[in-house]
Amino acid sequence: MRIGDFKETYAADEAIFRTPAVRAWMVALGSAMLVFPFLAGDYLLYLANLIGVMIIGALGLNILTGFTGQISLGHAVFVGVGSYTAALGATRLGLPFYLCIPLGGAAACVAGGVIGVPSLRVKGLYLAIATLSAQVILEWVFSNWDSVTGGIRGINVPPATLTGVSLNTDFRVYFLIYAVTAAFTYFARNLFRTRVGRAFIAIRDRDISAELMGINLFRYKILSFMVSSFYAGVAGAVWVYFAKVITPEYFPLSLSIQFLAIVIVGGLGSIHGTILGAIFMTLVPELLKAGTEAVKPFFPNAMSYLFPLRDILFGALIVGFLIFEPHGLAEMWQRVKRYFALWPFRS
Amino acid sequence: MEDFLQMVASGVVIGGIYALIAMGFVVIYKATGIINFATGEFMMMGAFFCFTAMTAAKFPFAAALLSAALGAAALGVLVERVVLRPLLGKATISVIMVTIGLSSIFKGVAQLVWSGEYRTFPPIFPRAPVTLGSVILPSRQFYPFLISIVSCALIAILFRSTRTGTAMRATADDPQAAFSMGIDIRKVFSLSWSLAAVASALSGVVIGTMGGISPQLGAIGLKVFPVVILGGLDSIGGALLAGFLMGILENLAGGYLDPLVGGGIKEVAPFLVLVAILMVRPYGLFGTREIERL
Numbered sequence: 001m002r003i004g005d006f007k008e009t010y011a012a013d014e015a016i017f018r019t020p021a022v023r024a025w026m027v028a029l030g031s032a033m034l035v036f037p038f039l040a041g042d043y044l045l046y047l048a049n050l051i052g053v054m055i056i057g058a059l060g061l062n063i064l065t066g067f068t069g070q071i072s073l074g075h076a077v078f079v080g081v082g083s084y085t086a087a088l089g090a091t092r093l094g095l096p097f098y099l100c101i102p103l104g105g106a107a108a109c110v111a112g113g114v115i116g117v118p119s120l121r122v123k124g125l126y127l128a129i130a131t132l133s134a135q136v137i138l139e140w141v142f143s144n145w146d147s148v149t150g151g152i153r154g155i156n157v158p159p160a161t162l163t164g165v166s167l168n169t170d171f172r173v174y175f176l177i178y179a180v181t182a183a184f185t186y187f188a189r190n191l192f193r194t195r196v197g198r199a200f201i202a203i204r205d206r207d208i209s210a211e212l213m214g215i216n217l218f219r220y221k222i223l224s225f226m227v228s229s230f231y232a233g234v235a236g237a238v239w240v241y242f243a244k245v246i247t248p249e250y251f252p253l254s255l256s257i258q259f260l261a262i263v264i265v266g267g268l269g270s271i272h273g274t275i276l277g278a279i280f281m282t283l284v285p286e287l288l289k290a291g292t293e294a295v296k297p298f299f300p301n302a303m304s305y306l307f308p309l310r311d312i313l314f315g316a317l318i319v320g321f322l323i324f325e326p327h328g329l330a331e332m333w334q335r336v337k338r339y340f341a342l343w344p345f346r347s
Numbered sequence: 348m349e350d351f352l353q354m355v356a357s358g359v360v361i362g363g364i365y366a367l368i369a370m371g372f373v374v375i376y377k378a379t380g381i382i383n384f385a386t387g388e389f390m391m392m393g394a395f396f397c398f399t400a401m402t403a404a405k406f407p408f409a410a411a412l413l414s415a416a417l418g419a420a421a422l423g424v425l426v427e428r429v430v431l432r433p434l435l436g437k438a439t440i441s442v443i444m445v446t447i448g449l450s451s452i453f454k455g456v457a458q459l460v461w462s463g464e465y466r467t468f469p470p471i472f473p474r475a476p477v478t479l480g481s482v483i484l485p486s487r488q489f490y491p492f493l494i495s496i497v498s499c500a501l502i503a504i505l506f507r508s509t510r511t512g513t514a515m516r517a518t519a520d521d522p523q524a525a526f527s528m529g530i531d532i533r534k535v536f537s538l539s540w541s542l543a544a545v546a547s548a549l550s551g552v553v554i555g556t557m558g559g560i561s562p563q564l565g566a567i568g569l570k571v572f573p574v575v576i577l578g579g580l581d582s583i584g585g586a587l588l589a590g591f592l593m594g595i596l597e598n599l600a601g602g603y604l605d606p607l608v609g610g611g612i613k614e615v616a617p618f619l620v621l622v623a624i625l626m627v628r629p630y631g632l633f634g635t636r637e638i639e640r641l
Contacts, residue, residue, distance in 0.1 A: 071440050118622070122629045124439040125382050125580075129572050130625050133618035136569070140615045144608065253569075257447055264444050307463075311455030318448030322441050323433045 016189060037174045045170040047286060052177035053239045054278040058262040059188050059271065060231025065260070066268035067192065068224040069204030070119055071128040074135035075232055075259045078115075080142055080251035082108040082233025086240045087155040088148070097160035097167075097241055101180065104237030105230045111138075112229025119221045123207070135253050142248035154247030157240050173242050180238055184231060189271050191227070200224050204269070261314065265321050266328050273330025280329060284317065285310050349481065354602045355595055356482045362594020363495040364550050369574040369586035370502050371546030377519035377581045378539035381431060384446040386547055387568015388453035393419045393548020394555035394564060395461050401469060408471045412494075415552055416545045423544030424537045431540070432533075450565060457562040467559040491553040498549045499587060502542065506583055515539060519581070573617035576624055579634020589632065593617050 007013040017023045037045060061075045082104035089100040118130045142149050149155070159168040160176065167173050191197040199220045202210035211217050240246055258281065266277020288310055292302045321328060368386060375383050383389075397415035400406040406414065430449060434441055472490040476483050484492075506512040517525040518535045526532050547568075551560075554567060574593045578585025601613035630636045 065440060071443065118625055122625055125443070126576075126625060126629055128382070128439070128443055129576060130622065132569070132572060133621045133625075136618045137615055137622070140611055144611060257451075260440075260444060260447070264440075268440070305459065308455040308458035311451050311458065313455075315448040315451030315453075315455065319430055319445055319452070322437075322445050322448070323430070326437070326441065 014193075016186075016193075033178060037171050042170060045174055047282065049170055049174055049177050049242050051279055051282045052174075052181045053235050053242060054259075054262065054282055055181050055275050056184050056238065057232050057235035058259050058266070058274045058278050059184060060228040060235065061259045062263045062266075062269065062271070062274045063188060063191070063200070063231065064224050064228035066263055066270065066274075067197070067204060068200040068221065068228075069207075070116075070221060070224060071124070072131040072225075072228070073128050073253070073256050073260070074115065074131040074133075074138070075228075076251045076253065076255035077135050077138035077142075078108040078112055078229040078232035079236035079239070079255065080138065080246075080248070081111045081229075082236030083240050083246045083250070084142065084149055084155070084236075085233070086237035087157045087246055090157050090240070091155060097162070097176070100240075101234055101237040104240070105233040108233025108236065109226045109230040112225040112232070113222055115229075116222045116225025119225065120218045132253075135256055139248060139251060139253075142251065149248070152248060154245055156245050159244065160241045167241065170242075176241065177238055180234065184234065185271065185275065188231075192271075196220070196223065201269075261318050264328060265317060267330030268328065270328070270330035272333070273328050276329040276333065281317075284313065288313060350602065351599075352482050354598045356479075356484060357488065358595030358598035359591060360484070360488045360492045360594070361598065362591035363492045363499070364553050364590075365570060365574050365594050366587045366590025367495045367499050367502075367546055367550040367553070368568065368571045369578065369590050370499060370583060371543035371550070372571050372575050373578075373581060373583055373586045374502070374506070374515075374539050374546065375543045376575070377583075378515055379431070379435075379536055381442050381446065382580075383543065384443060385426075385450035385453060385565075385568075386543075386571050387565030388450040388457075389419060389422070389544050389547035390551030390554065390568060391457060391560070391562060391564040392422060392453055392551070393544070394551035394560045395457060396548065397552045398466065398468060398555065398560060399461075412549070412552060415548050419544040419548030420541035423541040426544075427537050427540035432536070450568075454562050454565060461562065463562055465559055465561040468556050471556055487557055491557050495550060495553050498546065502546055503583060503587070505542070511538065570617060573621040576621050576629075576631055579631030581635055582631070582633035585631055585633035593620075596620065 005019070007018075012018070017026055036048065040048065057075065057079055060078075061072060064070050064072055064075075085107035086097075086100040086104035089095040089103050090097070095103070115131065115134045119127055122130055143152050145151075159166050160173075161167065162176075165172070167176055192201065199210070199215045202213065202215055203217065203220055203224075207217060236251075239250075243250070262277040262281045263274060264277075265281055266275070267273025289306060292306045292309070296302045325331060368390065371389070372383055372386050375381055393415050396418040397411045400411035400414045401408065404411075426449060430445060431442075434445055472486050474486055476485050477489040478484075504512075506515065514525070514530045515535050515538065517528070517530060518532055522532055525535075551564065554560075554564065570593075574589045575586055577593060578587070578589030597613050597617055600616035604612045604616070624631060
């Protein structure tokens with residue numbers, strides 16, 4: 001049992017990884033993630049890459065919705081803006097991936113800044129509807145601006161190359177995706193220890209009080225939209241190098257909802273909750289698929305129930321978490337941790 | 348000019364349906380402050396109830412419509428009681444997401460029960476087209492329009508001039524005052540959800556008779572947002588007027604702008620209008636302006 005958590009210096013109090021145990025666990029996690037691609041098969045690697053991209057995107061949405069309290073139903077189109085920018089940079093301008101990815105982020109950032117403008121005038125339900133229209137309008141632009149986006153046929157993108165090595169397999173892309181994911185997780189974690197991050201939280205808790213305390217609402221709300229969209233854009237740009245082709249169908253409203261579901265199930269306003277949520281919400285449908293395949297010998301038409309069951313499960317998870325565990329997986333995680341920290345006493 | 352009138356006429360027809368959907372939406376918002384993202388799925392469920400009553404139980408159309416309304420009302424009460432009530436007074440994001448989750452569940456259930464296939468209603472209305480002046484309306488547009496208009500009127504009357512309607516309006520105005528005057532607020536919440544579900548179900552049937560039904564029918568529910576924002580989220584009359592305006596606007600945009608931009612503008616135009624309204628007059632034409640006090 002741990003009795004106390006005493007800090008003797010400010011540096012120790014301000015550290016991101018506060019105790020030797022946490023640092024040891026982080027090293028273990030890092031090594032496990034480095035070893036993982038050498039052991040995992042193609043399917044697991046594919047899932048891992050997908051999860052990595054979802055983590056980046058969902059972190060962005062959590063910064064906006066979980067930490068700043070601004071609801072966005074249009075997160076998917078920012079991912080789309082990032083994807084298309086990166087794809088255009090790679091195909092038309094022949095830029096390398098390490099320029100295309102920040103470029104995708106920057107383009108989404110600008111788009112997010114523009115879409116964020118209504119956030120000063122409207123909030124809550126109205127903002128949700130405003131971002132919903134951004135989703136509908138930009139989705140339409142993706143599929144109708146043929147000369148740039150290639151319409152419904154989309155754009156094919158060559159694999160990324162680094163010093164002559166082509167990142168053309170899931171194994172190689174894994175390292176690209178998780179390097180980016182790690183950097184962005186670190187940034188997000190740090191953001192809320194700065195003035196800007198604290199301002200975001202103040203706005204979420206009560207925007208009018210935040211304004212009275214000298215926080216420029218317009219500036220910080222737009223900033224939050226821009227940071228969030230930058231994450232989305234980077235997720236989209238990384239996705240391009242993973243999927244090799246992009247079409248408007250990759251960025252529907254249901255993807256925005258998927259991101260919101262990750263954030264809700266993981267825990268609003270929690271970085272590690274977002275990661276847990278992304279893993280959970282990506283793996284659950286896959287487990288369901290594996291389950292239906294397993295019962296196929298007994299129920300020959302089990303596969304035809306897969307999609308309806310997936311919809312039901314997805315909805316039930318959102319509703320269930322909201323009613324029974326509103327703080328999400330992050331809260332469950334904390335409870336488990338507390339249990340072990342206090343054992344043999346009850347919390 | 349002929350074209351113009353024809354476009355306006357079809358716009359009015361579709362607008363009547365939008366008005367009905369929007370009324371259901373506004374009834375819930377007024378009473379409980381919840382934005383119902385599952386509106387489209389309530390429509391879809393209602394349409395399937397009616398379809399099943401007609402094909403499996405061989406009910407005549409009127410009886411099938413009634414049973415669809417009853418089924419939807421029961422569904423509305425169930426949803427309110429089981430899912431929405433625990434979340435009363437919770438953050439906006441929770442309330443929005445719970446209705447989104449519901450819509451996903453409904454979609455899945457409908458696919459399980461009725462399969463993902465596209466179906467059409469058995470013939471219901473007389474086939475001869477209806478002529479009004481120089482405008483010719485196909486019968487499969489005219490009669491659905493009649494149904495939606497009559498339903499709108501019934502809901503408006505219920506809301507305006509019955510004791511229940513007055514209780515609902517009182518609750519919408521000030522729940523605490525209503526409660527202290529002896530109005531059972533929980534009953535009003537249930538009633539609002541069932542009334543809204545009935546409105547959605549009727550509009551679902553109407554849309555279904557015009558264009559067939561499938562579990563994807565609910566997608567049209569998104570169109571309700573431009574309508575209610577234009578009319579004002581808490582105004583029944585606004586919803587009615589905005590429904591027609593949006594229907595006409597959408598059709599005119601489709602007719603005149605589509606050749607210029609290459610298709611699909613009909614789906615987007617209402618949302619462009621929506622953004623403009625939000626920037627200029629977020630509370631819509633007739634909505635109550637929200638004033639925030641600390």
